[in-house]
Structures are given as structure tokens and as C-alpha cells.
Amino acid sequence: MNEEGYRLGIDIGGTFTDLTLLNQADGSMTAVKTPTVPEDPAQGIINGLALLKTQGVHPSEIHHFVHGMTIGLNTLLQRKGADIALFVTEGFRDILSLQRLRLPIPYDFRSRMPEPLIPRKNVFPIQERMLYDGSEKLPLHKEEIDEAVGQVLRKGLKGIVVSFLHSYRNPLHERQAAERIRQIAPELEVATSAELWPQMREYERTVMAVANLYIKPNVHHYFRTLKERLALEGISAQPFITQSNGGLMDIESAAEAPVKTLFSGPAAGVIGAIRTAETAGEANIITFDVGGTSADISIVEEGEPTFTQSNQISGFPITIPSVAMYSIGAGGGSVAWIDSGGLLKVGPESVGSDPGPACYGKGTKAALTDAFLICHYLNPNRFASGNMKLYRERSEKALLPVAEYLGTDVEQAADQMIQVALANMYTELSNVMEQNGFDPREFSLMAFGGAGPVTANFLAEEIQAKNVLIPPHPGTLSALGALTADFIYDAVCSRQVLLEQIKTAELKAEFVRLQEQAETWLRKQQAEMLPETSLLYLLDARYKGQAYEIELLVSPECLEGKSTSEIADSFHLLHEKQYGHSDEKASIELMNIRVRIIGKTPKPPGGKGGRSDLPEAEPVSQRKIIIKGGTYQTAVYQRSDLSCGQRINGPAIVEQDDTTTLILPNWSGKTDHAGNLIIERKES
Numbered sequence: 001m002n003e004e005g006y007r008l009g010i011d012i013g014g015t016f017t018d019l020t021l022l023n024q025a026d027g028s029m030t031a032v033k034t035p036t037v038p039e040d041p042a043q044g045i046i047n048g049l050a051l052l053k054t055q056g057v058h059p060s061e062i063h064h065f066v067h068g069m070t071i072g073l074n075t076l077l078q079r080k081g082a083d084i085a086l087f088v089t090e091g092f093r094d095i096l097s098l099q100r101l102r103l104p105i106p107y108d109f110r111s112r113m114p115e116p117l118i119p120r121k122n123v124f125p126i127q128e129r130m131l132y133d134g135s136e137k138l139p140l141h142k143e144e145i146d147e148a149v150g151q152v153l154r155k156g157l158k159g160i161v162v163s164f165l166h167s168y169r170n171p172l173h174e175r176q177a178a179e180r181i182r183q184i185a186p187e188l189e190v191a192t193s194a195e196l197w198p199q200m201r202e203y204e205r206t207v208m209a210v211a212n213l214y215i216k217p218n219v220h221h222y223f224r225t226l227k228e229r230l231a232l233e234g235i236s237a238q239p240f241i242t243q244s245n246g247g248l249m250d251i252e253s254a255a256e257a258p259v260k261t262l263f264s265g266p267a268a269g270v271i272g273a274i275r276t277a278e279t280a281g282e283a284n285i286i287t288f289d290v291g292g293t294s295a296d297i298s299i300v301e302e303g304e305p306t307f308t309q310s311n312q313i314s315g316f317p318i319t320i321p322s323v324a325m326y327s328i329g330a331g332g333g334s335v336a337w338i339d340s341g342g343l344l345k346v347g348p349e350s351v352g353s354d355p356g357p358a359c360y361g362k363g364t365k366a367a368l369t370d371a372f373l374i375c376h377y378l379n380p381n382r383f384a385s386g387n388m389k390l391y392r393e394r395s396e397k398a399l400l401p402v403a404e405y406l407g408t409d410v411e412q413a414a415d416q417m418i419q420v421a422l423a424n425m426y427t428e429l430s431n432v433m434e435q436n437g438f439d440p441r442e443f444s445l446m447a448f449g450g451a452g453p454v455t456a457n458f459l460a461e462e463i464q465a466k467n468v469l470i471p472p473h474p475g476t477l478s479a480l481g482a483l484t485a486d487f488i489y490d491a492v493c494s495r496q497v498l499l500e501q502i503k504t505a506e507l508k509a510e511f512v513r514l515q516e517q518a519e520t521w522l523r524k525q526q527a528e529m530l531p532e533t534s535l536l537y538l539l540d541a542r543y544k545g546q547a548y549e550i551e552l553l554v555s556p557e558c559l560e561g562k563s564t565s566e567i568a569d570s571f572h573l574l575h576e577k578q579y580g581h582s583d584e585k586a587s588i589e590l591m592n593i594r595v596r597i598i599g600k601t602p603k604p605p606g607g608k609g610g611r612s613d614l615p616e617a618e619p620v621s622q623r624k625i626i627i628k629g630g631t632y633q634t635a636v637y638q639r640s641d642l643s644c645g646q647r648i649n650g651p652a653i654v655e656q657d658d659t660t661t662l663i664l665p666n667w668s669g670k671t672d673h674a675g676n677l678i679i680e681r682k683e684s
Contacts (some may be wrong), residue, residue: 004024004025005024005064006022006023007024008020008021008064008066009021009022009066009067009068009481009484010477010482011039011067011269011293011367011481012044012045012068012069012265013036013070013478015291015356015450016034016035016291016476017034017035017044017045017048018032018476018658019031019033019476019479020473020479020482021052021062022604027605029472029604030049030052031473031479032052032476034047034048034664035047035344038354039166040225042206043229044392045226045229046229047592049235058234059230059233060236061238062235065230065237065239065240066240066241066248066482066485069241069254069261069264069265071219071222072259073262073263073313076313076316077314077324078257081217082159082189082216082217082218083122083157084118084157084210084213085118085123085124085148085152085157085161086118086123086124086160086161086163087126087148087160087163087164087177089126090128091125093125094123096116096117096123096207096210097312099114099311104481114315116317124144124148126138126144128164132166134166134360137168139173140173145177146180146184149181149185152188152604153188159189159190159216160181160189160190160191160612161193161206161405162174162178162181162193163202163205163206163210164177166202167194167198168194168199168205171192171194174193174195177192177193189216191213192209196209197320199320199492199494199592200494200496200591201319202264203317204317205319207316208259208317208319211318212258212259216255219254219255219261220255225312227251231667237249238250241254241264242264242267242485243260243264243265243324244262244311245262245320245321245488246488247485247489247598247603248485248525249525253524253525262311263323266296266327267322268478268481269287269296269325270289272477272478272479272480272481272483272484273289273298273481274303274304276471276472276676277303277446279298279676280444280469283301283303283445284300284301284444285444286299286300286429286433286465288456288459289452290331290448290449290450290452290455291332291449292333292352293334293350293352294328294331294347294350295327295328295449297326297327297328297376297425297428297429298324299432299443299444301438306323306324308321309321313556320490321596326428326432328424330421330425331347331449331451331595332369332451333350333357333367334347334349334350334368335351335366335367336367336368336413336417336423338405339460342351343418344413346368346420347421347424350389351363353571356624357369357370358391358395358398359373360388360390361389361394361395366402366417368418368421370394370399370414370658371399371413372414372418373390374395374396374399374414375414375625375627376623376624376634377662378454379636379655396410409630415626415627415628418458421455422458427676428458433463437578440463445465446471447474448470449474449477451657453660454660454662455662456661457664457679458662458664461667467680469677469678469679470669470677470678470679473656473658474640474658475658475659476658484603485523487522487597488596489518491514491517491518491521491597492592492593493510493522493592494592495510495591495592496588496591498587499564499587499590503564504560504562507556507559507593508546508556508559510593511537511593514595515535517595518535519597522599532600532621533597533599533600534597535597536596536597537595538551540590540592540593540594542589543571543572543574543585544575546575546578550574552567565632568588571588572585617637617647618637618641619652620636620637622635623653627651627665631633632665636650637655638654638655639655642654646668646670646671647668648668648670649665650665650666650667650668650682651662651664651665654669661679663679666681667679667680
């Protein structure tokens with residue numbers, strides 16, 4: 001890279017705000033961590049910029065700024081969004097209350113569906129009706145719009161979501177309603193469901209639109225604050241925000257569709273993991289991101305992340321393409337407690353960054369980080385880039401009541417805490433691998449986040465993973481993912497028709513229309529000159545009760561002279577691959593036509609080569625640690641001292657500014673040419 005200046009990636013977690021800086025002149029990278037400021041997340045970024053200044057980097061030299069955000073997610077989880085109204089087709093006033101008429105936990109009759117974000121008293125039925133094919137049955141009753149808007153204003157609500165039946169096929173009535181609302185009440189925020197995500201399934205589309213407008217004011221306020229603070233710091237670069245699909249979009253696009261950023265932080269971590277895996281020559285990885293609040297798991301096969309078309313947040317379906325992730329309520333801040341049956345539990349409650357674990361010096365609750373400290377995995381004088389001191393005596397005091405209840409000493413209780421948390425992680429990861437048909441022995445476990453490298457070797461041993469891969473800066477990998485993410489946009493069109501009943505010419509026309517929409521979006525991003533742009537053409541369909549996705553090759557032109565039966569064969573093959581050979585072929589129901597555009601961004605260079613015949617690394621100290629009830633005299637190494645090819649025999653501790661890595665007995669580690677730490681079983 002021969003450009004001047006810097007590119008900056010930021011990820012705000014529940015405990016720490018991480019920054020990764022790329023020097024475009026020489027390709028060198030700098031990573032820093034600073035405590036998150038929950039009441040003012042932008043201040044955490046400013047504090048991080050201050051740390052970079054001490055290293056000679058002035059904010060005015062930053063020409064590319066990317067930010068993973070949690071503002072929208074936290075607003076939704078905490079239910080602190082705007083008071084808004086919903087306009088629906090007459091007869092569908094209870095759409096948010098009825099939901100899907102399924103218990104969240106089928107075997108628990110006490111489980112309840114989530115309370116709607118908009119109460120029924122603020123849902124207004126409007127006379128209008130579009131049919132499933134997009135034809136108009138009943139015109140929009142504009143007088144009812146006027147009357148309903150009047151009630152919204154009298155109630156002091158801040159916005160209106162318009163979600164009419166079958167608007168994904170014909171959004172005319174939604175557009176007419178929105179136009180009328182803006183005419184008579186320009187002070188109200190207005191959103192239509194089809195404009196955000198024109199996909200069939202009325203409840204899911206409505207929830208998406210409601211969630212988007214619900215979190216929008218808080219996100220707007222944060223973005224406004226962020227831009228003001230960055231301007232004061234001298235950063236003139238246009239901020240970009242990471243999306244749930246692992247891509248980027250400009251801050252204006254994110255402000256209009258903040259629902260697309262709900263999973264941006266974890267998705268950025270997966271993108272950073274893929275980039276790191278490439279440098280290590282690994283195509284199949286299990287990403288294991290353990291922060292202060294939770295552990296997030298994702299599967300990468302053949303260098304590509306797995307995607308899902310729907311996620312759940314607090315019981316609400318968010319039906320947009322997202323990197324598939326599975327979350328466990330077990331992170332560094334997860335609290336130890338005793339349940340009603342007398343069993344030790346860890347999480348899902350978290351102490352967050354303020355007050356944090358007891359060892360931070362403020363809190364009184366024992367968290368998983370306290371257990372790591374008590375078991376001597378962590379160096380109390382070297383934590384979070386050396387910017388924080390940990391207080392072991394406070395950890396012991398906080399865990400003492402749990403230890404007394406269990407009838408053990410504090411160190412044994414801490415060891416048991418760690419094993420309970422690992423059992424939760426193992427259970428979830430085993431389920432994910434089994435449900436997707438993956439063999440863990442064919443995958444590397446990529447550990448990152450502040451607490452990932454501490455626990456990864458335990459988990460890899462349990463699931464029999466191929467090895468453990470620790471990137472050069474694991475504590476800030478999500479920030480690296482944001483920094484290296486590409487621009488991505490998904491355009492969708494829903495079609496509820498049998499595949500055999502649609503003409504390939506019609507399919508081609510839809511693909512061309514969606515392609516134009518995607519290309520227009522990319523041009524509006526005002527991004528720097530992109531080295532490469534690619535397009536994917538996708539079909540979603542249902543075959544024998546299962547949903548499948550296929551990618552058409554090259555472009556819509558490949559449909560020329562091709563029958564839909566040839567396309568159908570692709571779905572038949574997918575079904576046979578998953579369920580075995582089937583002689584009887586069934587009809588295929590086409591659900592969605594999609595186009596994804598990817599605008600590639602410049603990537604940092606890979607690591608440099610090095611010798612592989614170096615002697616074992618020299619430790620900087622020794623200390624006793626506790627592992628599964630045993631005590632081991634353990635060598636402690638500095639990550640920065642390790643050279644390519646040097647081997648470390650476990651048990652061992654590897655310390656660095658942003659995390660600590662634990663290597664178990666009967667395992668060994670070595671650094672590769674890219675600076676990754678590879679942990680493998682010792683040969684017997």
C-alpha cells in the first residue's frame with residue numbers, strides 16, 4: 001500500500017472500545033483498547049483517539065473511518081426506543097400481538113411471546129386492500145389516514161410505520177399513505193415496510209419496519225454526536241458503519257436503516273476472523289468471540305461465512321441477510337450465582353464495563369474475569385494494554401460467599417466457575433455443529449475478544465477441534481474486521497409462485513432491476529475508488545418443506561436459453577446432498593429473488609515470512625496456575641517476543657496488551673509467518 005494516512009476500524013463492546021489503525025504507507029497496524037463509556041459511547045472513541053495521539057497519530061491523518069455499533073441493539077434490548085404508531089390494513093390491527101401464535105419454548109406452557117414494541121392502542125386500521133398478486137381490491141381511504149394522523153398528534157407520538165397487506169408485491173398504497181402523512185404532519189417520522197425490506201410474510205416485515213423506526217431516534221442522536229466529536233478532533237473522513245451482513249454502509253444510510261446494523265459488531269468479528277484465517281492458510285474455522293457480556297460463535301466453511309435470512313432479538317424476527325451467529329450468555333463479565341437447586345451458574349447476567357468485575361476495583365459481584373485472575377491466568381499488572389490494574393483481593397472477597405456455599409476455598413470455586421462457563425459454551429457449540437452437519441475435527445477454532453484466547457484451548461480439547469488459531473491482536477479483531485470489511489448491499493424481491501410457472505425472461509428482468517438498485521446504492525456511498533466490484537444473483541425457494549438458496553453463475557444473461565427445470569435441478573441436488581437421494585421430485589416454490597453487490601475495499605498486506613527452525617522461545621517468568629483442579633508450574637511468555645517458528649510447550653501463558661492466551665498441558669503453540677499463534681496437540 002503506497003497511500004499516505006491511516007485507516008481506522010472501531011468496535012464498541014459492552015466492556016471495551018477497540019481501535020485498530022492501519023498505516024497505509026507501510027502496512028503496519030496498531031491496536032488499542034479503552035473502557036467503553038455506556039452513557040456516552042462516542043466518548044470511548046475519543047478516549048481511544050487520545051491513546052493513538054500518544055503514539056504519534058493525529059486524527060487529521062485518518063482518511064478512512066469505520067465503526068461497528070451497538071446503539072440500535074441496546075435500544076431494542078432495553079426497550080428504550082421512540083413512542084410510535086402503526087397503520088395497518090383494516091382487519092389486521094392485532095398483527096403485532098398475535099405474532100405467529102407459537103410459544104417461544106414449545107414445551108414450556110408458561111413461556112410468553114414478547115410484548116409488542118407498539119401497544120394496540122397505537123395501532124390504527126386503515127381501509128385499503130391489495131391482493132396477493134399486487135392488484136388493487138380496495139383503494140386507500142385517505143380520510144381515515146387524516147383522522148388517524150390527528151390521533152397520533154394528540155397522543156404526542158413521534159412517528160408512524162405504514163405496513164399494509166401484500167405491499168411487497170405492490171407498495172402503491174403504502175407510498176400514498178406516507179405521502180399524505182408527510183403533507184399534513186411533516187414533523188412526524190414516517191416509514192413504510194416495503195421500502196425497507198420488500199419481502200413476503202406480513203408479521204416479519206411489519207416487525208422489521210417497527211423495530212427500525214423504534215430505534216431510529218436514538219441512533220440519529222448518537223450519529224449526530226459522533227460526527228460533532230469527530231469534527232472537533234479534526235477527522236474529516238466520512239464515517240462508515242458495519243452491517244449485520246458483514247459489509248459497510250455510509251452513516252446516512254445507516255441512519256435511515258439502523259435495523260441493518262443490529263448485529264454489526266459480531267459480524268465484523270467474523271469478517272476479521274476470515275481475513276486472519278486467510279493469512280494462516282485455514283479455510284474452515286469456528287469463530288469464538290468472547291467479550292465482556294457473551295460468547296459469539298459462527299461457522300466459516302471454505303473461506304465463506306454462513307448466512308441466515310432471519311435472526312431473533314428478544315423474540316422479534318429480524319428478516320434480513322446476516323452473518324449466522326449463535327450467542328451464549330457467558331463472557332468475561334458473566335456473574336457467578338447459585339440457583340434454586342443449589343447449583344453453581346455463570347451468566348447470563350453481566351456486570352458490564354461499569355462497575356465491571358470485582359477485580360476492576362468498583363464492583364462487588366464475582367465475574368468470570370475474577371475467576372481467571374484467581375486461577376492466575378491473568379497478570380494483574382498487565383491488563384487492557386497496561387491501562388488497568390486488577391485487584392485480586394477484591395475478586396477473592398466477591399467469590400468468597402460462593403466458595404463458602406460450595407464448601408471449597410476461593411481458588412477451587414474459581415476453577416469450578418470456569419468449568420461451568422466452558423460447559424455452557426461446549427453445549428451450545430456442539431449443538432451448532434451437529435445441526436449444521438459439521439465435523440469439528442475439520443475446523444480450526446479461531447479465538448478472539450478479550451476472553452476468547454483464555455478459554456479457547458479448553459473448548460478445542462472438548463470438541464476435538466483441529467487446532468486453535470489466535471490472531472496477532474485477538475482483543476481487537478472485531479475492529480480489524482470493520483477496518484477490512486467491504487461495501488455490501490442486498491436487494492430483494494419476493495415472488496410467491498411455483499418455479500415452473502415463471503418464465504426465465506421474467507426472472508432475468510427482475511435480476512436486472514435489482515442489479516440497477518444495488519449499483520445505485522453503491523454509487524451513493526461516496527466511497528473511495530474501489531479496486532473491485534462483484535455481483536451475486538441468488539434465488540430462495542422451498543423444496544419438500546425445506547428452504548434453500550442457490551447462486552446463479554455469472555449474470556442474468558446466463559438465463560438465456562435456460563429452462564426453469566434446469567434451475568430446479570440445482571435445488572434437487574441441494575436437497576439430495578442434505579437428506580440423501582430421492583427418486584420422487586416435488587414442485588419448487590420460489591420465494592425470493594435477490595442480488596448482492598460487493599464493493600471491495602483495500603486490504604492490509606499479509607505477514608512476512610520467517611524461519612521455522614528456531615529454538616524454543618524463552619519465558620519471561622514462571623507462575624503457578626490452576627487447571628481443572630490441578631496446579632501447574634507454568635512458563636509465561638510475551639507475545640511480542642515470539643518469532644516465527646518458535647515453539648511453546650504447554651502448560652503456558654502468553655501475555656500481550658489486549659488479551660492473555662492459555663496453552664494447556666499436552667498442547668503446544670508456535671507463531672506462523674503472519675504472526676498468528678497456532679496451538680496444537682503434542683505428538684505422542
